[in-house]
Amino acid sequence: MRTLEERFWSKVAITDPDSCWEWQRSRFPKGYGQFRMSTGESPRKAHRIAWMLTHGDAGMLWVLHRCDNPPCCNPNHLFLGTAGDNVEDMIAKGRARSGFAADGMRLREAVRRLSDEDIREARREHALGVSCRSIARRLGVHHTTISRLIKGDHWKGYAA
Known part of the structure; x- marks a missing residue:
């Protein structure tokens, strides 16, 4: 074997x-x-x-x-x-799809605002049934940014 x-x-x-x-x-x-x-x-x-x-x-x-x-x-x-390093690397190498999160915030700014612990906690809360809107209000970002985070659009594979 x-x-x-x-x-x-x-x-x-x-x-x-x-x-x-x-x-x-x-x-x-x-x-x-x-x-x-x-x-x-x-x-x-x-x-x-x-x-x-x-x-x-x-x-x-x-x-x-x-x-x-x-x-x-x-x-x-x-x-x-980190997740932030990944986005910074993507932006630096010109691979960002549009360069902006769904709420118009630059991806770089969204990542700086959300720590890796914020990302883990948001995913834990969402798994327990907390809405994206509630999580977004708590973190000070748009609900679609949280939705995309949960789906993995910006931070896909986190802790994978």
Whole structure:
């Protein structure tokens, strides 16, 4: 029986250390590789598993790509950051869809206003049935910003 590492890396096209090592199996809709750690478990993002196998668990931090290539699993192309770091990176690299949240607030400003703990708490409250409008009032942002946060439009994969 193959180890977890053997199973995982056999699905990655490993080339030289500076190139992208692309995931060769199934992918999530936005192009990130998906890998099941064990039978019956939900798939996880392959680049997060690459980070874990190389550096250990990322915990609540995001695993970001220097190369902006979603299927890339090269640990040399990955780094850790917060949800805010991810949005800052997206804006700096010109990947923001419109550059604005639904309420007209710049994404950068919305992320600065909402800490990672705010994001976790908003998701917990919403899971318990608190409305997006109530959460938004408490955090001082527009309800559609909270709705998009809950759906993952701006902070998709948080703590994934």
